[in-house]
Amino acid sequence: MWRIFSFPLSQIHPAVLALQLHLPNKHMVRFREDDIMSNIVDRERDKRTMLTAFFLKNKADETKPKYLYKDFPKHYTWNGATRTWTPRILKPQRGRIVSANPAEGERYYLRLLLSNVKGPTSFEDLCTVNGVTYATFRKAALEIGLIENDDxxxxxxxxxxxxxxxxxxxxxxxxxxxxxxxxxxxxxxxxxxxxxxxxxxxxxxxxxxxxxxxxxxxxxxxxxxxxxxxxxxxxxxxxxxxQYGIHREVQEEYGIVVEAEDLCAKDELNSDQKLIFDEIMTHVDNDRPGVFFIDGPGGTGKTFLYKALLAQVRSRGLIALATASSGAAANNMPGGRTAHSRFKIPICVDNNSVCNIKKQSGTAELIRSSKLIIWDEASMAKRQAIEAVDRTLQDIIGVTLPFGGKIMVMGGDFRQVLPVIKRGTRAQIVDSSLRMSPLWSITKKMRLTINMRALNDPWYCGFLLRVGDGTEQSIEGSYIRIPDNMTIPCTDRQNSITELINAVFPSLQNNVHSSDYIISRAILTTKNDSVDEINDKMIDMFQGEEKVYYSFDEAEDDHHNYYPTEFLNSLTVSGLPPHKLRLKIGCPIILLRNIDPSHGLCNGTRLICRGFQRNVIDAEIVVGQHTGKRVFLPRIPLCLSEDDMFPFKLKRKQFPIRLSFAMTINKAQGQTIPNVGVFLPDSVFSHGQLYVALSRGISRKNTKVLVHPAKDFKQPGVYTSNVVYREVLLDG
Incomplete structure (x- = not known):
């Protein structure tokens, strides 16, 4: 006769608890009525299970690679007769651990440890962290950082x-x-x-x-x-x-210090820049409305021109607002803010949206007081966002002219990446561009044509422009040849990636403490999976003690535990930090959220990790106007704003950063990176991506490209696809 005994799981011996991890009936342990509890426990302790055999195998093969328990079946197979693990000969398979609910206490924490700790040799080893053996699985998981401390x-x-x-x-x-x-x-x-x-x-x-x-x-x-x-x-x-009667926003703008070098910049403008500068300042001097668009490839001096305009207007005691579509571009201008934070643009915009600015607010007063507004990288903003700003300014100022009669200077390069439309078609992406807005027809277009960055290499300058314009000679449709002196040969994938890393980060071990060295280099690629692959490889090569931070994930309103924790941990989502964040002192990181845009903490800000504790990271801003500022970053809860890719809402609590040895091409837009590598395991898939990737560097000598061939071409050389929507180009 069988009888079911019920008692706290924390009182069960680990061997019995381990046995339950393989049983679908998770809450019951069955014993014969005439058995004695101690004999049952002793018998289960001596009986070798998959888990205890996993421990023994790890102990016996300490020199071999260590695996997580769930990954062990990829490399070993279970022999039920001998109750041992033997090396797998056939194709790999994935293992599975029966799910456990957080309410199940120690059983859940044991499962959590097995999902995150590689190569444990015993239950005691599993509970040992930094040389200290903890009494419970929960305490060990808490010490590792797999669960959140209440305080x-x-x-x-x-x-x-x-x-x-x-x-x-x-x-x-x-x-x-x-x-x-x-x-x-x-x-x-x-x-x-x-x-x-x-x-x-x-x-x-x-x-x-x-x-x-x-x-x-x-x-x-x-x-x-x-x-x-x-x-x-x-x-x-x-x-x-x-300060009575003065809004804080207005005080802040009046408090911006005009640097002497920016004030003198007007004397160093080239002929193209001087022509544009004089035209805009004529409108400022005569208080005449105007909407301008400054078009120019990367390196033509758009930011230099913006600084000269801002300094000239501010030196007269007037207000000039500096905004940009990306945090990286905003940080390059004194007093720069992202357009979304400055104008309170809604996250989801449509053809009738307006900005969330009240007429009596400080932001409204700031806009009314401004003489000039500069919007950099406007070409990558959705036209609906720009139109929302137009409607809002007209309403706040009470003038029905474009942008309320303000002098609006927009800038950008339509050869670069266009507004991101999730799973959007070519027609939808083009329709979201500023080129399709009614505002475009009343905008005065002005061009910068001298590529300052490539003056010492006119051929490379011409090559970049041909790539951006879609006029570079191609074969089999859209495939263009990368110059031979820029390519890394593609042989074995891992060896080729290592060669690319060595080309972009030479003498890495001798320069781990040099911020200038670290921040002047990056590898660009198309997808987050490739970014993570390179970052993992780089952090392994980087000297220093590693600190690992795990995220705390949950599916909101999942009361029945349909989505186990390790499933949520396994998700890699664009815009969210990884579950397992690996850092070392001196490594580069990139911010993934707007935290304090007015002080440099924008989505896309690059920083260097200067120190870390269990719950806080000390970092230093290393690009833009806030270079050198030290900041503390806590874990924050992060959710996707438009998450329709899952049937649940993922909430991840993690430090809002990623490693930035490598980054996506889209994230790099607006940044100048003196030494850049481009990794293309797949062809680019959107307008301007290849142009952006190749134009981040300062010369072809400092730009290296690794292409995984999409097909076998009969002609010599390295070819990759180039995607250009000619209908959005300025002269298209």
Whole structure:
């Protein structure tokens, strides 16, 4: 006769618990009525299961590669008669562990460890982290970072305070309030006030005054992120703001310091730039409305011209707004902001959208006060977004002229990547372009034609323009030949990738501490899978101790655990950080979210990792106007804004960064990378991608291309596809 015993799983011996991982009936262990519990446990301990045999195999073959338990069947096969694992001879197979719900306690945590720890040799080894053996699977998983600590936000601030940057700590506190969904903000304030106020305490003895100074700093940070101090449970300011009647946004713009070199830039303009500069400044001097589009390939000096215009207008005590479609381009201009953050453009725009700006707000007053607006990389913005700004400005200013009668200067290069339309057809992508907007017909087009970047290599300049215009000689449709002195031979995939890495990152081991070396190099490719492949290879080569951060994933409203944790962990989604984030001191990283655009933390900002603790990363901005600024990055919950690729809403809590030894071609748009590699395991699939990839570098000598041949061509040379939609080109 059989009887079912029910008792806490935490009291079951690991061998019995392990046996249950292979049983579909997850909550019951059956024993004969006349058996004694101790005998049952002893018998199960001596009985070799797949899991215990996995431990023994790892222990016996310590010199061989280590695998996760779920990946073990790819390389070994289970012999049921001898109850041992033997090397697999036939094709690989994937293993499976019976699912477990987080409510099942230790059984779930055992499964979590087996899904993330390679090559354990025993249950004790599985529970050992950094030389310390923990009593439960949960404690081991917590120490590794596979589950979130209940007090992680407070620990994040405590760890950040060790770096002794109070100003950066205050910015981190504001970031946590906005992005990290804290449960008790007042408690965090009380616990970390002293650390956040250390610098102010050196110069002021009054506790009340110090508190006001800290709150004022935090208020400014919150306002730059679009929030107010009154939105949160914090002490009230006991002093009035000294600036009466002036909106913060207007104060910030008036406070931008005009650099002497930017003010002198007008004297160094070439003939094309000088012609455009004089035309726009004539409109500024005579207060005449105008809409301009400055077209020019990468390196023709568009940013240099923008800086000269901004400096000239601001030096007169007037307001000039600098915006861009990408964070990287915005960071290249003094006071630059992304267009979405400046104009509050909706994430999902249609033909009738307007921006979320109230007429009485500081942003509205800033727009009314501005004399000139510059929008860089406008060619990669959806026309619906630009039209929404047009409608909004007309409404705010009360003038029915384009953009409310403001002087609008847009710039870009239609040879580059066009607005991204998810799974969009060619017709949909072209329709979303500024070229298809009614605004285009009333825009004065101006061109920059001298490629400053390639003056020492006129042939390369001409080659790039032919690629961008789609006029480069092609064979079999759209395949063009890459110059022989730019190519890396494609033999074995891994060896070829290694050769490309060595060409772009020569003497890497001798330059791991050089920010200039690291940030001046990158490998560009088409898809995130290839980006991850190269980044994983690079971080293995990079010197230093590795730190691994795991994300905490969940499917929102999944009360029945239809989507196990390791399935969610396995998802690699564009726009989200990886589940397993591997970092080393000095490695380059790229930000994936707009956190504080006014202070350089934009989607696409490149940084260097300077230090890390369990719950916080210390990083340094290394590009743009905020170069050298140290920032703290916490884990934040991230969801896809338009996630229709899954039947559930994925929520991933992770540091909002990726390694950036390699990045996608689209992410690199707007950046100049002196030494660039291009990895094309597949042909480009969108307009302008090949042109963008090849034009990020500064010469053909410093640009290397690795192409996996799509087909066998009878002609010598390396060929790859070039996609160009000629209907969107300026003269098309």
């Amino acid at each position: 992680s936000l407070s620990q994040c601030l405590t760890e950040a305070s060790l770096f002794q940057f109070p100003n950066a700590l205050r910015r981190l506190f504001a970031t946590i309030m906005i992005f990290c969904e804290p449960g008790d903000i007042r408690k965090l304030w009380n616990e970390h006030f002293n650390a956040m106020s250390e610098d102010h305490q050196l110069y002021c003895q009054s506790v009340e005054r110090v508190q006001n100074m800290v709150l004022t700093d935090i208020r400014a940070i919150l306002q730059s992120m679009g929030k107010n101090l009154t939105d949160f449970d914090l002490p009230n300011l006991t002093e009035e703001d000294l």
